[in-house]
Amino acid sequence: MRQGPATATETPTEADALRAVAEGALEADAGARDLSKDMRRLADSGILARLCTFEGGPEQIRAQATLLRRIGRASLSVGRLAEGHMNALKLVTLYGTPEQVQRHISNARNGAIYGVWGADAAPPVTVTAELDGRLRLAGGKRFASGLGTVSHAVVTAQHVDGLRLAIAEVGHPRRADAAAWDTSGMRATASGSYDFDSLTSEALGAADAYLREPHFQGGVWRYAAVQTGGLEALAEEVRRAVSASDAPGEAQLHRLARIAGLAHRARLMVEDAALRVETPGAGPADVALSLAAREEVEQACLEGITLADRALGTRSFAKGQRAELVRRDLGFFLRQADLDGKLRQVGAALCAAKAPIGEVWAE
Incomplete structure (x- = not known):
């Protein structure tokens, strides 16, 4: 029934x-x-x-x-x-x-939405006082994703003892500046700036806990997984366009096959990185794999955007079309901090490994 x-x-x-x-x-x-x-x-x-x-x-x-x-x-x-x-x-x-x-x-x-705000504004967020597990903060954050939606943010704060973590309630509208977020992509995230001057927050962990591996750089698999989903969305738009044709040409079928393959490759690498980093005992080689997965996802997405543009033509650039939104958001989202440094860390880990290439990340 x-x-x-x-x-x-x-x-x-x-x-x-x-x-x-x-x-x-x-x-x-x-x-x-x-x-x-x-x-x-x-x-x-x-x-x-x-x-x-x-x-x-x-x-x-x-x-x-x-x-x-x-x-x-x-x-x-x-x-x-x-x-x-x-x-x-x-x-x-x-x-x-x-x-x-x-x-x-x-x-x-119970409905609270949390975020992690790490990018400092000028002046940066610092700890000005500490008492009974509470931190008094000064300074500001930028790229504070989810203004108006995120109720609690884990923020990094500079301290004489090292980088501290604080859990702050961030629902104060007068402290938020959404106008600081004026970008072509990821506009809906409302990643503006937030003023932490004289805000008291909750201390989280010890100094420099945030920088511990495998959960610092190793955690990049999470946003790489989201980006892979964006590539899949773009591939789906290509699939719909090619399928809608009564007699799709060979070049269009090739483009569809290639972008689907890119998305599948990205998914497999992200899943492997997640399994290795999140398994107890993960080490430098596993962190390097997560960083390598991020790099592979970026390259797959960039190639996928090019393929979609060829397959969809002007529809990739027409406002109000899903393909235009996805390619714009994805192109912006791929821009992360210190991409060259992340790739350098992968190369250094591979040089330090005792196993040959092909075995470093093998089962």
Whole structure:
């Protein structure tokens, strides 16, 4: 017997939530609304809770990489916030006290959205005083993703003892400056600036805990998974265009085959990196694999954008078209800090390895 439509009181499925996120992506990009409703959909469907459960084994890790990829396929901007939420709660789980872990995981399951804000403005965020587990801050952050949607941010703060982590409530509208975010891509993330002057926050972990591996650089697999989803979205637009033709030409079929292959290759490398980095005992070679996966995802995405442009023609540049939004967001999202340094770290790890190439990252 065929079921009727879901009622408003029913819990949305993962597919329902992701479909709604995808359908609202153009509206959010145009600034007609923020991403709070999309994040609430991810929470209500259980997606965020699954992303932020960290005690599982390989199947759970692979499932989390899949979820990030699927969110990115629906909306790269929502994927950026979901990855930040996951990253923040991972840091709390790694470095927080049992009481902190319990409280913040509970907050998240009750609807609070977390982020990680690491990019400093001028002047940078610093600790001016510390008392009873509380940090007094000064300075500001830029690229503060999710202004108006993120309620708690894990922020880095300079201190005489090293780089400290703080958990701050960031729902103060007068401290936020969304106008500082004036970009061509990832506009819906509202990654503006935030003023932390005289703000008291909660200390998290010891000095320089944030920089510990394999969870610092090794964690880049998360946003690479979201970017892979963006590549898959672009490949799907090519597939729809080629399939719609009564007699697609050989060149178009070749482009579709190539972009699908790029997306598949990126997925496999990201999943492998996730499994290695998130498995207890991960070392420098595993961190290097995660960084190498990020590089491979970037190259696959750049080649995929070129293929999509050839396949779709002017539709890749027509405002209001999904392909235009995806290529614009993806091209911007690929620009991360110190990309050459990340690749240099991969090369150094390979030089230090005792096993030959082909065995360093083998099972």
